[in-house]
Amino acid sequence: MTQTALAKPLDFPTGRPHGFAPLENEPQFDAQRHLQIEMPDEILPLSALGYSDAEIAECPTPFGVTSIFRVLSDEGAACLLDVARQLEQFTTSNARIARNVRGAVYRSKFLRDLCQSPELTAAISKICGTPLLPHTLPHQLGHLNYNPLEVGENVDKWHVDTLRIDFVMFVTDPKSVEGGEFQYYKGTKAEVAALKADGKPLDPEKIVSPAMPGPxxxxxxxxxxxxxxxxxxxxxxxxxxxxxxxxxxxxEFPDFSRFDQLYLVDPKDVAASEYTRHMKWMARERIDAQLEGFEFSEDTAKMAEEFESLSALMLETAKELRNAGTATVEHFGD
Known part of the structure; x- marks a missing residue:
């Protein structure tokens, strides 16, 4: 990958969506005090989950999932818990999750600075083996999940995410409650879809429940x-x-925003506006990379392909926007 193929970060929006007032009293994020990043002991590749070489080639990295590792110091964890408790009043629900808060980075500067921390981004990039940027859709930063009010109801159903790379971090101490485990399946999403279609349970031998040592x-x-x-x-x-x-x-990697899903769970004006901004950023960065890599050539076929690629990106974006609201929330059930 050449340097010109790497996108420049997209600044966080200067304004807030309607109704997203900032928290009045919250800690100030300090990477020196609040981060305590340790590398995971184990990194499982997608091949270990059963994905083929062809399927892995369509991903930005062959990385799959890590073992448990530390992100926050004790002070950082305490500050995040304080912020998360303040944000709990803004919980919403959808067909997959009973209580969650999205878009909290508009309300909390602590959360925004944590999620966009260069030190944290560099660590996650190292773990995944590919350069990353904090997600350019603000609603994909600092998503908070809260336990349902009804005991026994799952926090979230079996699913795959509407983004490529993310981490799941405990804000509360998992040892202070009964249940509430994070689990992943050591198999492919096609395998899970086939089992669910046939009315069969997931193989219990393939369900991994990592032991979280603390917040x-x-x-x-x-x-x-x-x-x-x-x-x-x-x-x-x-x-x-x-x-x-x-x-x-x-x-140059294909976009994976799943706007069709985000439009169903986030405020419609925010989802559409964030997606449009994200895709314009991607188009701009591709054009800038081509301009920076300018050279004289007779290869008109390659030049035409570059324009066709840009056109396809924009047409697909327009198609997604016109089809907004026609999908259903996807998951594999409990």
Whole structure:
């Protein structure tokens, strides 16, 4: 990959969507004090989940999922818990999740600075083996999941994510509650879809429940390839997790935004506007890379292909926008 193929970061929007007032009293993020990043002991490739070489070639990295590793210091974990508790009043629900807060990075500067931390982004890039940027859709930064009010109801159903790379981090102490495990399936999403279509349960031998030692610990995954879920609590308690998303910095890679899904769970004006902004950024970065790599040539076929690629990107974006609201929320059930 050449340097010109790497996209420049997209600045966070200067304004807020209607109704997203900022928190009035929150800590100030300090990477020196609040981060305590440790590398995971194990990194499982997609091939270990059963994906073929052809399927892996369509991904920005062969990386699959990590073992548990530390992200936050004790002070950082305490600050994030304070912020998450303040944000709980803004929970919404959808067909997959009973209580979650999305777009909290518009409300909380602490959360925004944490999710966009260069130190954290560099660490996640190293783990995944490819350059990453904090997700250019703000609603994919700092997504917070809260346990349902009904004991026993799963926090989230079996699913794959609407983004490529993300980490799942416990905000509350997982040892302080009964149940609430994060789980992933050591198989492919096609395997899970086939089992569900046939009315068969997932193979229990392939369900992995990593032991989280405390708050501020996380798992990184290629979320659109790793099938995972969050179990419900078996007794009353408090369970909060944070999911932070990233995009590949390689701008030639096909977009994976799943706007069709985001439009169903986020405010419609915000989802459409963020998606449009993201795709314009991607188109701009591709054009800039081509301009920076300008050279004299007679290869008109290659020149035409570059314009066709840009045209296809824009036409697909327009198609997604026109089809907004026609999909259904996707998941594999409990």
């Amino acid at each position: 501020g610990y996380a798992v990184v995954q290629q979320g659109n390839m790793v099938v995972h879920r969050a179990k419900g609590l078996t007794a009353p308690g408090e369970r909060i997790t944070m999911v932070n998303g990233y995009v590949p910095q390689d701008i």
